[in-house]
Amino acid sequence: MQTHDTQTHGTQTHGTQTFGMRIGGAWVPAADGGTFDSLDPATGNPWAAIARGSAADVDAAVRDADAAFRSSGWPTLTATDRGVLLTRLADLVLEHLEELVEVESRDNGKSRKELRTSLRTMAGWYRYYGGMADKVQGEVIPVDRAASLNYTVLEPYGVVAAILPWNSPLRLAAWKVAPALAAGNAVVLKPSEHASASNLVFNELFTKAGFPPGVVNVVTGLGPEVVPDLVAHPLVRKVSFTGGVGAGRLVGELAARHLTPCTLELGGKSPQIVFADADLDRAADGICAGVFASGGQTCLAGSRLLVHAAVHDALLARITERAARLRVGDPADPATDVGPVATATQYAAIQEHIEAARASGAVAVLDEPDATGRFALPTVFDGVGRHDRLFQEEVFGPVLAVTSFDTEDEAVELANDVPFGLAAGVWTRDLARAHRVAGRVEAGTVWINTYRNTVPQSPFGGYKASGVGRESGFDGIREYLRTKSVWVDLAGPAEGSGNA
Numbered sequence: 180m181q182t183h184d185t186q187t188h189g190t191q192t193h194g195t196q197t198f199g200m201r202i203g204g205a206w207v208p209a210a211d212g213g214t215f216d217s218l219d220p221a222t223g224n225p226w227a228a229i230a231r232g233s234a235a236d237v238d239a240a241v242r243d244a245d246a247a248f249r250s251s252g253w254p255t256l257t258a259t260d261r262g263v264l265l266t267r268l269a270d271l272v273l274e275h276l277e278e279l280v281e282v283e284s285r286d287n288g289k290s291r292k293e294l295r296t297s298l299r300t301m302a303g304w305y306r307y308y309g310g311m312a313d314k315v316q317g318e319v320i321p322v323d324r325a326a327s328l329n330y331t332v333l334e335p336y337g338v339v340a341a342i343l344p345w346n347s348p349l350r351l352a353a354w355k356v357a358p359a360l361a362a363g364n365a366v367v368l369k370p371s372e373h374a375s376a377s378n379l380v381f382n383e384l385f386t387k388a389g390f391p392p393g394v395v396n397v398v399t400g401l402g403p404e405v406v407p408d409l410v411a412h413p414l415v416r417k418v419s420f421t422g423g424v425g426a427g428r429l430v431g432e433l434a435a436r437h438l439t440p441c442t443l444e445l446g447g448k449s450p451q452i453v454f455a456d457a458d459l460d461r462a463a464d465g466i467c468a469g470v471f472a473s474g475g476q477t478c479l480a481g482s483r484l485l486v487h488a489a490v491h492d493a494l495l496a497r498i499t500e501r502a503a504r505l506r507v508g509d510p511a512d513p514a515t516d517v518g519p520v521a522t523a524t525q526y527a528a529i530q531e532h533i534e535a536a537r538a539s540g541a542v543a544v545l546d547e548p549d550a551t552g553r554f555a556l557p558t559v560f561d562g563v564g565r566h567d568r569l570f571q572e573e574v575f576g577p578v579l580a581v582t583s584f585d586t587e588d589e590a591v592e593l594a595n596d597v598p599f600g601l602a603a604g605v606w607t608r609d610l611a612r613a614h615r616v617a618g619r620v621e622a623g624t625v626w627i628n629t630y631r632n633t634v635p636q637s638p639f640g641g642y643k644a645s646g647v648g649r650e651s652g653f654d655g656i657r658e659y660l661r662t663k664s665v666w667v668d669l670a671g672p673a674e675g676s677g678n679a
């Protein structure tokens with residue numbers, strides 16, 4: 180990817196790059212020329228100046244996307260052609276993998292080792308929905324009317340507003356953009372102000388793959404200054420949001436006021452339920468990967484360990500031994516497992532949760548302070564009660580809350596006793612128990628003797644406060660299609676009416 184505009188992306192000023200927005204396949208500064216700093220989480224210093232959008236920029240991005248949806252080469256492409264473009268984009272992801280890893284790691288601090296795997300597999304979403312584009316079909320309905328034909332057509336909405344968090348900007352964009360484009364929509368992306376650059380750079384690949392300009396636009400800026408205008412824009416026909424419950428509720432309420440359908444992928448407080456017969460080594464691996472990977476900055480973090488009292492000590496010993504081996508540090512270092520916390524605000528929020536856990540009487544099993552104030556180290560609290568904040572609230576950091584149980588009923592009841600329902604892990608060798616518990620847990624995804632698998636083919640999303648709607652799989656594309664019912668009268672004119 181080369182610099183396209185020295186006024187915007189690519190300008191080097193004392194080591195700082197300036198990024199414009201991406202509208203109509205071009206780099207565009209904010210209408211009022213404003214920018215904001217994006218900080219490098221590893222140093223805390225600004226590394227990029229990003230265009231600070233406002234209502235005028237939102238309007239320009241949405242109108243351009245709407246024009247692309249209605250009158251560019253996009254609506255005349257066949258579904259098969261759209262699929263070919265998405266497949267080409269998947270290939271380009273792999274060709275440009277290292278550049279994308281570099282930018283995203285710089286922006287949100289995720290270790291390059293972890294990002295490389297995450298972005299390589301992200302190509303799979305574009306490939307999967309590229310293959311699905313020409314398999315979208317309606318039905319002929321056997322209606323209860325003589326001489327009538329009734330069929331359904333699945334149609335795109337038009338402009339989709341896709342709003343993203345900072346923890347996995349490119350991967351979470353793919354979960355929305357790939358199915359939305361396969362269905363024939365246009366998209367206006369609004370990345371988080373804490374990690375905008377990767378989606379800006381990635382946008383050039385749509386042009387390179389051959390998508391008409393404007394089919395995917397990126398508008399940047401601070402959430403409160405951009406998101407309300409985007410969600411409320413009269414040409415936005417569908418909203419898809421990923422982020423925290425607070426902003427999600429605002430977006431959902433605003434969309435509802437405008438009667439715009441809205442998918443919400445929100446937070447979690449997912450339980451890892453370990454029974455006494457579990458393979459404790461495998462469980463410890465899954466629990467550590469579930470809550471410490473990405474420094475716990477994932478929605479699906481398995482942040483509550485519910486463990487049978489009989490194996491409590493043996494499991495905790497395994498977890499702390501593994502956690503202590505994780506290398507936390509410079510995300511660019513190939514040996515680093517976990518990078519810094521993405522923002523200073525998030526770092527402070529994690530520390531505040533740790534203080535509250537201590538005050539509630541929970542026992543710190545593993546809890547080392549970090550002198551730099553940027554890296555959160557794996558932390559484990561034992562004896563966490565169901566009413567404690569650490570049990571009920573999402574930390575979005577590497578903090579595991581441990582609670583013991585004695586019976587299966589108690590385990591299920593504890594698992595469900597939180598506002599969230601994104602995911603759950605069940606660890607047992609008892610097949611009947613595994614399926615029984617999977618059925619009783621209120622969560623959109625249940626992993627049995629594994630954790631953290633997400634693939635393009637399998638639907639993902641929340642129960643309860645963890646969200647509305649699904650991403651990935653067949654469910655994922657349905658979020659971007661609306662059903663039209665078409666009736667045909669087959670009787671024709673009555674005999675002798677003169678219209679033969």
Ligand code: NAD
Nearest residue numbers: 343344345370371402403406422423426444445446447478
């Ligand atoms: P966030 O809610 O702060 O921000 C998400 C988006 O909303 C950003 O683009 C931001 O600009 C915008 N926004 C924030 N506050 C706003 C406001 N007051 N008005 C209008 N717009 C606003 O989320 P985050 O901190 O970037 O990400 C972390 C959250 O995302 C966690 O809760 C995590 O669980 C959730 N998440 C969920 C999933 C999932 O698939 N369910 C995936 C990743 C992250």
